[in-house]
Amino acid sequence: MSADAVVVGSGPNGLVAAVTLASAGRKVLLLEAAAEFGGALRSAELTLPGRVHDMGATVMAMALASPATRGLALDGVEFAHPPVVAAHPLDDGPAVLVHRDAGRTAEGLGRDAGVWRAVVGAAERAGFPLVDLLLKPLGPWELRPAAFAAAARFGVAAALPATTLARRAFRTRRGRALLAGMAAHSMLDLRAPLTAGYGLTLAVLAHLVGWPLVAGGSQRLADALVARLRELGGEAVAGHRVRGLRELDAPTVVLDVPPREFAALADQPGRHGELPRRYRERLLRFRHGPGVFKVDWALDGPVPWRDPGVAGAGTVHLGGTLEEIALSEAETAAGRHSPRPYVLLVQPYAADPGGRGGHTLWAYCHVPNGSRADLTGAIEAQIERYAPGFRDRVLARHVMGPAALEAANPNLAGGDIGGGLASLGQFLRRPVWSPAPWRTPLPGVFLCSASTPPGPGVHGMGGWQAARLALKG
Template identity: 80%
Template sequence: MRPDAVVVGSGPNGLVAAVMLARAGRRVLLLEAAERFGGGLRSGELTLPGRVHDLGATVMAMALASPAFRSLELKGVEFAHPAVVAAHPLDDRPAVLVHRDPRRTAEGLGRDAGAWLATVGATARAGFPLVELLLKPLGPWGTGPSRPGWVGPRVLAQAVRFGLAGVLPATTFARRAFRTVEGRALIAGMAAHSMLDLRSPISAGYGLLLASLAHLVGWPLVRGGSQVLADALVAELRSLGGEAVTGHRVRRLAELDAPTVVLDVSPRQLLTMAEWPAGYRRRLQRFRYGPGVFKVDWALDGPVPWRDPAVAGAGTVHLGGTLEEIALSEAEMAAGRHSPRPYVLLVQPYAADPTRGGHTLWAYCHVPNGSPVDMTDAIETQIERYAPGFRDRVLARHTMGPADLEALNPNLVGGDIGGGLAGLVQFVRRPVWSPAPWRTPLPGVFLCSASTPPGASVHGMGGWQAARLALRD
């Protein structure tokens, strides 16, 4: 039977779009080129038999905060929270810890306690209405309190307050708002998730939002691996009568026969799938990809031997030292160079989820897009800096550079896990300037990948927006 809608690509955005269309009564066919569903939500045995590693996303703060995922109310997915949300080790002083409780976090910042509560704490207190507004930069927002998504004066005031700080470069914001080494370093570690030069506008906004989610919803992991979340979405689609197929690569739109097509693909792939109007093609060609990452997964014979034992309870660890060190590392990367002391984002899943077959660990650092350089030694040196004897715990390791990541998932162009540069211009021009960039010039064809607003992370909002437009049309 001819489907009403075909969704190409089973990353979180494609999966959300497929489920939303199916819940609206459409006959949906989901096609995935890989042998497993999930895109950035896949898990596998990368090092030793029985050790479960997440190939992409592990920490799921956005999945709990996103209106798209909250509306799905999936069954069979359990989120595991570490005792400590995140840790930021420093040389010759205790690590800075982020707890679910903002006041407990502030207490660890000494003189900067008030600054944390006035900035990150205030964003967290604004709650889901502000997060929803930030995740829907182009609407829909509704027109009154009886309308879903309505934005009232209070939320608008909170958004303005957030925007005044968030539009700043992270380096500027950190130095204006915080006085201590600890406070400034903590903001730098948060903002560096953006993969931007921390001297760039809006890099502070990424750090503020991410830090506030630690208090609002936490930074949990999916018990059993991120694949569990992808599989639950596929199961939901099938329960609604949808069909899901792996190992089916779509190269041209002409291969598909459906009135609605939703594409969870990169602009580079989109360009090859049809003959687009000249203006739209030129705009897609101008889309800029961001830095890549170099990722290492380890199987360990025990927990990481952190110099500060408090770090052992953290699900996420930011390695890179002070604000100045992290800013220099990210500036080097943005200039096309490889820092000898890179900012390293590390996740120790065993701190929250003991079901993954032992002590598994992963970390990555940012590198220039498409970089062929092996950063294993640089990453492990940064870990050893704060956890002497770490290498002695390694039983096996698995590395993926930008080329490996792109081969695993073509959406990761040059190893860019963010779906495109996340700077000020491309915050809403994703991938083109438009009040509805999820809609393409071809009738019934929509784009929903992380290259559409609001960008990267497991929030499903690109799929939510594309499905909403498809249903409206």
Template identity: 80%
Template sequence: MDADAVVVGSGPNGLVAAVTLARAGRRVLLLEAAERFGGGLRSGELTLPGRVHDLGATVMALALASPAFRELKEVGSLKGVEFAHPAVPAAHPLDDRPAVLVHRDPRRTAEALGRDAGAWLATVGATARAGFPLVELLLKPLGPWRVPPRTFAQAARFGVAGALPATTFARRAFSTVEGRAAIAGMAAHSMLDLRSPISAGYGLLLAALTHLVGWPLVRGGSQVLADTLVAELRSLGGEAVTGHRVRHLAELSAPTVVLDVTPRELLAMADLPAGYRRRLERFRYGPGVFKLDWALDGPVPWRDPAVAGAGTVHLGGTLEEIALSEAETAAGRHSPRPYVLLVQPYAADPTRGGHTLWAYCHVPNGSAVDMTDAVETQIERYAPGFRDRVLARHAMGPAELEAANPNLVGGDIGGGLASLTQFLRRPVWSPAPWRTPLPGVFLCSSSTPPGAGAHGMGGWQAARLALRSGARP
């Protein structure tokens, strides 16, 4: 194909970039090294025949909230994709009291927090009430913005709280074990030491999304979303090829090249100016994850039955316990009682061939330690008899995850450390960090703003930048 634009990599960002360019009239060639499209959106039979497991992302709150995917939905590019909502977006079990349930309705959530009801509504609730304009501002930290003036005031209030370490914010804003634990579970998605600046911001945004859009999953598996976008690209005249690894940019001849790869891959693929190369070499990757998938003979036997309706479950106990676990990981150690992020797709989607389940814990980057027992012990802590339900399990440590997807460097599913420094320079400081010094070459992975998540914003920003600066067909 004589392409106007080549997109390398078919994760959420690469797919959004490819479709955005094709919708603008560019002839697009999408190249994927793996045998299936999707990157972090792939699904497969990891345990038993007929059981559909998501290899990467399952919960799609950011997809519903992001300007990139909202735009694709408006123009009909997501036809056939059904987002299924669990009865409860998220739950946080505790040892000696009822689980914290985070409902779509912020007031229902707050009512169960007792003394912290007002605090929840004033922080998480206020973020949710600010709506899509605030989310757009947060997911487009460098613009372009079309945001009402009052949203900047709301963003300033969010920033005052969000800039804090999650531990500081939780203790200042909340007085109950339940309220503090709920925020800790949300903030730990960041894979940061919860004593780090801006860790509160990640928790606040994710918690607010439960109220604004919910935490749904794609019916049939995340692969459905990837395949739909590939089909849309082809309907627009684009070409999509799997099993084609690009080892050097010299292999490509197109006016525009968009790369859904991390800085490490870009360094290997391109002859870069010395200064830019040195800046990329300073890019830091974050902790890895150890992921487990299970096929069960029935639902997880939660001690608190209310947890059964939750799509996502945060396991780790109190704020203090979760903070300790994440601090251990950040220091390069393996927590004996890790924070565990668990997803039970069957709570929303009965089409996946039975009761499938996945969970991961955070580990030092590149860890080779088998965390199966530690993860399952945490589940048993809140669901006695869980192991008796297991028909089959599949484990993937950092090495296996990176082998399946080279963007997961050392098992880092976030595309790089989500620290304050790398929030400001991701992967380098620039008003347009998606642009590289090479003419017509753009970077769009989660190593670019706004970072991790199935939101497609890196691809959307890179494609829009390419369209403004590239040659027309």
């Protein structure tokens, strides 16, 4: 087919870009290097026959909240909510639980109930306009005047390092630990600015839309987007790795690739011309963040949590206190492996019993970019700490360190699942400082991956912004 637009890469951003362009009547060709579509949305039988594991993203809070995807009704996609959004077990007392309801969550925080209500609860009440502000940091926004106070309070808290907010605003070990577990999703040293913001944003989403997963596996969301593209007359081809822009003979090209790969593709320029030297240098200066070491398990039953309250949680943060989690993330940021790493664990069966062919589980910890270390033992020790007897439930395991992750998906460079370091500098320059960073100096060529604003997550915003710019011409 002779296409009006070629989209390279079928992660959530590439898929949303392709569907947005096709919805506007463009003839779209989507090219994917891997044998399956979806990028970090893929699911596969990683352990035992019939057991479905998400290779990447499971928690779909951003998909539900994003202006790019929240209105999409897709055949075969059902969002399943766990009874408890997230749990943070502690050594010396009951786990901290995050519920859909902000008030109920606050009740479990004792003397920190007030700060939770004032910052997180109020931001939740500001609703989707506030989420739009966060996911469209470059605007346009439609925040009602009534929400300004909540947004301002949220903004001041969000700009802080998580350690600062935790120590200044939270008074209990439970509240501080909860904030640290949320903020550590950022994969940054928790003494860095904005880390509080990453954690608070996830907390607001927990109350506003929940942290559901896709029943049957995230692959269904990718497959449904590919089906929508085909319904709209688009073509999607898997197993085709694009090696240079020269291959792509279409007026519009949208790249769901990281900055360095864009620079490499542009080394074989085509009809769109050559990259200016300074822009190319900026692409090459773009920094990837730490990697992850991920383990998937097939279990013969649920994880035997010491605190039964954790059983209903879709997501579990393991790592104990603020101090311990902050130390673990500081070690990773300094290029070292933490012996007691912060572990992010997802138990899909809590939301989707029977949907994955049995009890499946995944967890990862952060490691220096490109690390070759095997963290299986350290991760399992953290689970055993809160769930004695866990190892006895394991029927099979599958591990993916940074090299395996990158081999499965070149966007996960060195195991970086965030599309680039989420530091303040790269929040502002993603990958360059511009009011429209999705537009590149090459006419008709757009960048849409998680290396563009608003960054990582299954929200499709990079693809949506790139497609909107492409449609404007």
